[in-house]
Amino acid sequence: MTVTLFGFPWDASSSYARGAALAPPVIRAMLFSEASSPWSISGANAREIVTAYDFADLPEDGAAARASIEARIASALKSGRKPLSLGGDHSVTYPILKAMKEKHGPLNILHVDAHTDLYEAFEGDRYSHACPFARAIEDGCVGNLVQVGLRSVTPHCRTFGERHGVVMLGAEETGAIPYDRLGGPLYVSIDLDGLDPAFAPGVSHPEPGGLSTREVLQILAKLPVSPVGADIVELNPERDINMMTAGVAARFVKELAALMSD
Known part of the structure; x- marks a missing residue:
């Protein structure tokens, strides 16, 4: 199955620093850079798998932007694309x-x-970037939620997660990932601040002590089924160093595209 690559240039729901809205075209440029091969580690050509692109602008209003994102994803799914x-x-x-x-x-x-x-609301905003999985759980979008790389968990979020059966693992606990809970339909969401700033400095909320690029790739390689969808979020190009984080994001695009094509 072929993949549509979407770019959603939105950071008005960020709680600390703007800049993530600049990321989609930067990652796309890295994918097509002569300095970057299109091949995944497994030998799949991401440029052959990703055969459609949707990088349209979003409305400035938050509700309208969310509606646009939902409608564009629904259209791709209706046409049989991931x-x-x-x-x-x-x-x-x-x-x-x-x-x-x-x-x-x-x-x-x-x-x-x-x-x-998993905040129920953050700074008064129920649709903050600190809240998406709380909203998804409330709307019945989630079967099993397995989180890995955590190192900034508030008591509020821990209580919410425990109440809803969320598996919450630190960066040192990759060996405890319950892959048996990650069967189909599987979705993968990678916030780049899950990685240690040594590997992904270009984020708005860096937290030392995170995952390495290799550890994330190993986790992806162990997934038991092909994902039906995925996202890579929170690159802030204004804080990146020598395009390092953009390159990591591009690598994840290649690996996820290969997995999604199976």
């Missing part, structure tokens, strides 16, 4: 999951992040 989305901040994941649920029912989700994103 969506691989580039944020933008992590708030874009909620409308994506709403559209995915209509097609596939509740999803099993692998979520790589330093943060749980």
